[in-house]
Amino acid sequence: MTHSTQEWNDVPGAVLSARDIRVTLSGKLILDGVDLDVAPGEFVGLIGANGAGKTTLLRSLLGVLKPTSGTVERPRRDARTGGVGYLPQKVALDVDAPLRARDVVALGLDGGRPGIPLHRRATRKRVDETLDAVNALSFAEQRIGEMSGGQQQRVLLAHALISDPALLLLDEPLANLDPASAYDIVTLLDRLRRTHRVAIVITAHDMNLLLPVMDRIVYLAGGRAVTGSPEAVVRSDVLTRLYGRPIRVIRAEGRVMVIADDAGIPDEVHHELPAEVAGASGSSGLSGSSGGGL
Amino acid sequence: MGSDVAVASGGFLASPTVQTALILGGFVAAVTGIVGVFTVVRGQSFAGHALADLGSVGGAGAFLVSINQVWGFVGAGIIAALLMELIGVQRLKGRDVTTGVVLSLGMGVTALFLYWDTTIGSSSNAAVSVLFGSLFVVNPAVIGPVIGLSIASLVLIVAAYRWLLMSSLDTDLATARGVPVRLTGIMFLIALALAVELSSLTIGAILSTALLIGPAATALLLTRRFGLAALLSAAIAVATTWVGVWVSYESYNWGGPTNWPVSFCIVALIFLTYLAVRIGAHIHSRRLKPATEASAAPAVAKDAGRHVAEVMG
Numbered sequence: 001m002t003h004s005t006q007e008w009n010d011v012p013g014a015v016l017s018a019r020d021i022r023v024t025l026s027g028k029l030i031l032d033g034v035d036l037d038v039a040p041g042e043f044v045g046l047i048g049a050n051g052a053g054k055t056t057l058l059r060s061l062l063g064v065l066k067p068t069s070g071t072v073e074r075p076r077r078d079a080r081t082g083g084v085g086y087l088p089q090k091v092a093l094d095v096d097a098p099l100r101a102r103d104v105v106a107l108g109l110d111g112g113r114p115g116i117p118l119h120r121r122a123t124r125k126r127v128d129e130t131l132d133a134v135n136a137l138s139f140a141e142q143r144i145g146e147m148s149g150g151q152q153q154r155v156l157l158a159h160a161l162i163s164d165p166a167l168l169l170l171d172e173p174l175a176n177l178d179p180a181s182a183y184d185i186v187t188l189l190d191r192l193r194r195t196h197r198v199a200i201v202i203t204a205h206d207m208n209l210l211l212p213v214m215d216r217i218v219y220l221a222g223g224r225a226v227t228g229s230p231e232a233v234v235r236s237d238v239l240t241r242l243y244g245r246p247i248r249v250i251r252a253e254g255r256v257m258v259i260a261d262d263a264g265i266p267d268e269v270h271h272e273l274p275a276e277v278a279g280a281s282g283s284s285g286l287s288g289s290s291g292g293g294l
Numbered sequence: 295m296g297s298d299v300a301v302a303s304g305g306f307l308a309s310p311t312v313q314t315a316l317i318l319g320g321f322v323a324a325v326t327g328i329v330g331v332f333t334v335v336r337g338q339s340f341a342g343h344a345l346a347d348l349g350s351v352g353g354a355g356a357f358l359v360s361i362n363q364v365w366g367f368v369g370a371g372i373i374a375a376l377l378m379e380l381i382g383v384q385r386l387k388g389r390d391v392t393t394g395v396v397l398s399l400g401m402g403v404t405a406l407f408l409y410w411d412t413t414i415g416s417s418s419n420a421a422v423s424v425l426f427g428s429l430f431v432v433n434p435a436v437i438g439p440v441i442g443l444s445i446a447s448l449v450l451i452v453a454a455y456r457w458l459l460m461s462s463l464d465t466d467l468a469t470a471r472g473v474p475v476r477l478t479g480i481m482f483l484i485a486l487a488l489a490v491e492l493s494s495l496t497i498g499a500i501l502s503t504a505l506l507i508g509p510a511a512t513a514l515l516l517t518r519r520f521g522l523a524a525l526l527s528a529a530i531a532v533a534t535t536w537v538g539v540w541v542s543y544e545s546y547n548w549g550g551p552t553n554w555p556v557s558f559c560i561v562a563l564i565f566l567t568y569l570a571v572r573i574g575a576h577i578h579s580r581r582l583k584p585a586t587e588a589s590a591a592p593a594v595a596k597d598a599g600r601h602v603a604e605v606m607g
Contacts, residue, residue, distance in 0.1 A: 059466060062466065062470050063469075063470065064465075064466045064469040064470055077472070084470060086466065086467060086470050088464045088466055088467055091463055091464045091467075093335075093462065093463065094334060094335065094337055096334060096511070096514045097334065097335040097462070098331070098335070098514055098517065098518050098519060098520045098523045099335065099459060099462075099463070099520060100518050100519070103459070103520060104463060107456065107459060107460055107463065107471075108471075110456065111456050111457075111459065111460040111468070111471045111473065112456075112457075112460070112471040112472035112473050113456055114453050114454065114455075114456065114457065115452065115453060115455060115456065116452060116455045116456070116521070117455075117456055141518060142518075143518055144463075156467075159467075
C-alpha cells in the first residue's frame with residue numbers, strides 16, 4: 001500500500017485527503033467507503049455511537065492501520081512540520097515505569113530515532129514550554145503511570161504538539177477531564193488552529209464544549225460518513241437517528257446543550273426549548289447574572 | 295554443592311576461582327540490571343521468567359551432549375525468544391496463560407534432561423548447576439564468550455533505547471513516529487534472553503529472575519529518571535553479586551557445619567537491599583507527606599462553573 005502514504009500537496013488546499021476508505025476487521029465491515037478532506041486550520045469533529053468506527057477511521061488516517069482499500073494522503077514529517085500528531089485514548093503503563101511527563105513529551109520530538117537521547121538546553125526549554133501550554137508543567141516530574149487519566153491526556157497532547165504537526169488526530173482527548181480542564185484544552189486547540197493553521201480531527205462523546213469551535217461535523221453510522229455543519233447535524237432528530245436513542249438538543253442563552261434523554265420520548269424533539277425551562281431558570285434568579293450579554 | 299569448589303589459599307582476590315566469579319558475575323549482573331529496568335517498563339517480567347525456564351532446557355541438555363552449559367542456555371534462550379515473537383507473546387500482552395503453559399513445558403523437559411544427565415550421563419551436579427548456578431565452578435574458558443554476549447545484549451538495548459520507550463508508551467504512537475515496533479520487540483526479546491540465560495549460568499535458571507527484577511525494582515524506588523534507574527540497577531546488581539561472592543567465599547572459614555552457596559548469598563543480598571530501600575522509601579515518604587500534599591492541592595479549578603457539560607451516551 002505505498003500509495004497510501006503519498007504527500008498531501010497533490011491535493012490542492014487539503015492537509016488531509018482520504019478517498020473511499022474501506023476497512024474490514026476480522027470479517028466485519030467497519031468502514032464502507034469513507035471520504036474526508038480537511039483544510040489547514042479546520043476543526044473537524046468526528047462523532048458516532050460506540051463501535052461506529054471512529055477509532056478505526058482515525059487509525060487509518062494516521063497510517064497505522066492499512067485500509068482494505070482506498071487512499072489517504074497525509075502531511076509528512078520533515079524539517080518544517082511534525083507531520084501528524086496523534087493522541088491515543090489512553091496508555092497502559094506500569095505505575096513503576098520511570099517515564100516522567102517530560103520524558104514522554106521529549107519522545108514526541110525524537111522518539112523515532114535509535115540510540116540514547118542527550119537533550120540540549122534548547123530541547124528541555126521546548127519541552128517545558130509545551131508542558132506549560134497544556135497546563136501540565138506542575139506535574140512534569142511525575143511518572144506517567146501514576147497520573148490520573150486527565151493528567152495523562154494533557155501530557156500525551158503535549159507529546160503530540162511538540163513536533164509542530166500540520167494535522168492533529170485526537171481520540172477522545174476530553175474524556176477523563178474535568179469541565180474546566182476540558183475547556184482549557186479546547187481553547188488551546190482553537191488557538192493553535194488559528195495561529196499555526198493546524199488542522200484538527202477530534203472524536204468526542206461530549207460535543208458541548210466543541211460546538212462553539214467546530215467548523216464541521218463528520219458523523220459515522222453504518223460504516224459511512226456524512227459531513228455537515230454543526231447547525232445541520234446537531235439537531236435532536238438527526239442525533240436521535242444517528243445514535244438510535246433519544247437525544248435532545250437544547251439551545252438557550254446562545255449556548256447549545258446536547259443531552260441523552262433517557263426519560264423523554266422524542267415527542268418534542270423537533271421543538272425548540274420549551275418556554276417553561278427558560279422560565280424556571282429565570283425564576284431561580286440565575287439569568288440576571290449570566291445571560292445579559294447574549 | 296560446595297564440596298567440589300577449590301578454595302585457593304592466599305586470600306580472596308588471589309584465588310583464580312574468585313577472579314573468574316567476579317569478572318563473570320560482574321558483567322552478567324551489570325547487563326541484567328539494565329535489561330531489568332526495561333523489562334519492568336515493558337511489563338515483561340513474566341516473559342523474562344519464561345525465558346529462564348525455557349533456557350534451562352538447553353542448560354540441562356548441554357550435559358547430555360557434553361558442550362558447555364553457556365551454549366546450551368543461550369542457544370535455547372534465543373530459540374525460545376524467537377518462538378515467543380512468532381507466537382506473538384508481546385502482542386498478546388496480558389496473555390499470561392499462554393506464557394505460563396509454555397514455561398511449564400520448559401521445566402518439564404528440563405526435569406527429563408536432568409534425570410537423563412544423572413542416569414545416562416554421569417553429571418551428578420547437573421541439577422544444582424542448572425537450577426541454582428555455578429559461579430564458583432564455571433570453566434574460565436567461557437569468560438570471553440560471556441563478556442561478548444553481555445556486550446551484545448547491551449548494544450541491542452542501547453540501539454533500541456528510544457524505540458523501546460516509545461513502543462511501551464503506545465504502539466500506534468510509536469508506529470506513527472516511525473518506530474519499527476516489531477523489530478524493537480525482537481531486539482528486546484533477544485537482549486532479554488541473553489541477559490536471563492547468562493544469569494542462569496551464574497546464579498541458576500530458577501534464581502535468574504531475582505537478578506533481573508530485584509535490582510531494577512530497587513532502582514525504581516530510588517529514582518524517577520529512566521537513564522539513572524538503569525545505571526543504578528546495574529550498580530546494585532554488580533554490588534550484590536560481588537558482595538555475595540565475598541560472603542560465600544568467607545563462609546568457608548566460618549567453621550560451621552556448612553558454607554553458604556554463592557547463589558543464595560547473591561539472592562539474599564538482592565532481597566535485603568530491596569527491603570532496606572523499600573522501608574527507607576516508606577519512612578521518607580511518611581516524613582514528606584504533609585508537605586507534598588499541601589503543594590499538590592491547588593489544582594486547576596478556574597472556569598469550572600461556567601462550562602458545565604452534560605455527558606451524553
